Amino acid sequence: MSDSSRPSNWRRLTGPSHWVATAAAALPVVLAALWALEVHNWFGLLVYKEQFLAVMLACGLVTGFLNVKARRGEAGDRVPWHDWLLSLVAIATCFYVVVNYDWLVYELSRLDAVRIALGAALILAIFEATRRMIGWTLIIVAAFFILYARFGDMMPGIFAVPASSWPRIVIYSYLDSTALFGLPLDVAANTIVTFIFFGAILKITKGDTFITDLALSLMGKYRGGPAKVSVAASTLFGSVSGSAVSNVAVVGPISIPMMEKAGYPKHQSAAIEAVSSTGGQIMPPVMGITAFLMADFLAIPYAQVVLAALIPALLYYVAVFVQVDLEAGRRGLRGLKVSDLPRLLPTLRQGFGFVAPLGVLIYAVMFAFWAPGKAGLAAAGTALVIGFLAARTRPSLSDIGEAVISTGRTVANILILTAVAGLVIGALQLAGLAYSMSSILVALAGDNVLLILLMTAVVCIVLGMALPTAVIYTMLAVLVAPALVDLGIDRMAVHLFIFYMGMLSMITPPVCFASFTAAAIAGANFWSTALSGMRYGIAAYLLPFVFPFSLGLLMQGSALEITWAIVSAIAGLTAISAALVGYLFRPLNVVFRVVLFVAGFSAMLSPFGTVFSEAFNFVGLFVCAAIALFERIASAPLRQRSAA
Numbered sequence: 001m002s003d004s005s006r007p008s009n010w011r012r013l014t015g016p017s018h019w020v021a022t023a024a025a026a027l028p029v030v031l032a033a034l035w036a037l038e039v040h041n042w043f044g045l046l047v048y049k050e051q052f053l054a055v056m057l058a059c060g061l062v063t064g065f066l067n068v069k070a071r072r073g074e075a076g077d078r079v080p081w082h083d084w085l086l087s088l089v090a091i092a093t094c095f096y097v098v099v100n101y102d103w104l105v106y107e108l109s110r111l112d113a114v115r116i117a118l119g120a121a122l123i124l125a126i127f128e129a130t131r132r133m134i135g136w137t138l139i140i141v142a143a144f145f146i147l148y149a150r151f152g153d154m155m156p157g158i159f160a161v162p163a164s165s166w167p168r169i170v171i172y173s174y175l176d177s178t179a180l181f182g183l184p185l186d187v188a189a190n191t192i193v194t195f196i197f198f199g200a201i202l203k204i205t206k207g208d209t210f211i212t213d214l215a216l217s218l219m220g221k222y223r224g225g226p227a228k229v230s231v232a233a234s235t236l237f238g239s240v241s242g243s244a245v246s247n248v249a250v251v252g253p254i255s256i257p258m259m260e261k262a263g264y265p266k267h268q269s270a271a272i273e274a275v276s277s278t279g280g281q282i283m284p285p286v287m288g289i290t291a292f293l294m295a296d297f298l299a300i301p302y303a304q305v306v307l308a309a310l311i312p313a314l315l316y317y318v319a320v321f322v323q324v325d326l327e328a329g330r331r332g333l334r335g336l337k338v339s340d341l342p343r344l345l346p347t348l349r350q351g352f353g354f355v356a357p358l359g360v361l362i363y364a365v366m367f368a369f370w371a372p373g374k375a376g377l378a379a380a381g382t383a384l385v386i387g388f389l390a391a392r393t394r395p396s397l398s399d400i401g402e403a404v405i406s407t408g409r410t411v412a413n414i415l416i417l418t419a420v421a422g423l424v425i426g427a428l429q430l431a432g433l434a435y436s437m438s439s440i441l442v443a444l445a446g447d448n449v450l451l452i453l454l455m456t457a458v459v460c461i462v463l464g465m466a467l468p469t470a471v472i473y474t475m476l477a478v479l480v481a482p483a484l485v486d487l488g489i490d491r492m493a494v495h496l497f498i499f500y501m502g503m504l505s506m507i508t509p510p511v512c513f514a515s516f517t518a519a520a521i522a523g524a525n526f527w528s529t530a531l532s533g534m535r536y537g538i539a540a541y542l543l544p545f546v547f548p549f550s551l552g553l554l555m556q557g558s559a560l561e562i563t564w565a566i567v568s569a570i571a572g573l574t575a576i577s578a579a580l581v582g583y584l585f586r587p588l589n590v591v592f593r594v595v596l597f598v599a600g601f602s603a604m605l606s607p608f609g610t611v612f613s614e615a616f617n618f619v620g621l622f623v624c625a626a627i628a629l630f631e632r633i634a635s636a637p638l639r640q641r642s643a644a
Contacts, residue, residue, distance in 0.1 A: 179426025
């Protein structure tokens, strides 16, 4: 992070404080590399994952306290005494875990006064770091869930849970492997660090220039071109990696600045990247482990799962592409002149070597089955070697050092965000709500298909805060899927519905790893990024609800049914996207936006089946077509003036 790119509330440090802050930023990158290479095993050392995560969190907190001012209006760049004190608190509380975890793990139920005090101090330190770097909103969300774990017995009806004491909440949040040092922080420390470092290496070796020039040469003449290329690149990489956060960490440092240069705001650039990366999990042919689990549950060949998922995945990206295009139109963004764009063949000749790091990454993930952190490190090393081969791309030692430090500063934000996410998850786990929700689902919904689908979606997203998509799918495939099938819903539609909804936690606040990562890379407000991501990901939220009523989208039925389902879905998603963006051929008024949204969803329903569904489909299509035609005719004078 250069001085020019620092947020206004970041200090410009000098002297000893600069060197301490630099060391705190660089250390997580070094430690992540050593952990990915399993260096501790070379020497026969037993290191618990929680010990590693504790050191990473301490570094993130120290980086935040030393670099970020307590108030935006704070004068001067000297680190005040209270920030040094907060840094020491972070180190002491985290290193207590490092030093003692080998026996603490066996005494998690003991409510020791020292551990309670240390845990409370660490939680408060995390909240203060979050306030400085993200704002109050996430703190309020986390506090709500903690209060729920404490006073859950006062909640009405099915939401009542046994209350936990304050000491138990603190100890559980501090030391349990499903809370603070659980999955979110684990993902950040094990995966995101090395992938962001890979992106930083591409930057200093000018690999990002090659990718940017390639994108501009292909799509630069079209409005929203860089964003569209970002969507395509994220789709392809996400399909291979099967990981949304890895995808964001690699593609984001390149695509997000490219979109900003094209005229998109920081938060929208980050949101587009987060949504595109998340969708890679549902894009054939790879789709990740969940698709293989689905094939086992359904007792069908894997190829059949791929075939059923193909059209919904393509529609997901059609919706994102359409919104990107309409957003560019709304903002008046135009394509660049062809004469100002890089030429395709010279760009390929000069930078083709940077395809190698991506090839290494694909091989490591798909064929060698390396852990994501190790694969990201291998790709970074390959990019560095490629850079050294030519004088114009050869980085200096200071460039490499800056790549390490900038990675650490970006990661500090993510480490703190994921620590708060861990506190939320810990509170949910302690209250038992995440698991009880799935068991009461059927009883609440009865035989109402739409209601039970809606409630299942909520459960999937809530569970996604704490669990990987594959685990969520497995749980609900056992607990909920049979009940949905008993209601007459197609088995493939049920299982794809659970799969899709499970992955949406990646872009649904308050715990959304993909949006966390993208916002940190862009230097954007987290909540603005997350809310924009939900809008761009509207296809993922709406499409699964259409599956039971339009099996043609799953490649079931006659050629006519499949074709009509696809055409209807494209028309419906285009209408919904226009409604959300507020633009079609010109800005849309509120009435047309509301009508388009409703008509778009109606158009997506299959016309084959009941008279009710036929009416919904045809009326929806007619209304969408009528508004589109009206707006096309009404916008003609605007287009003529623009052309002139």
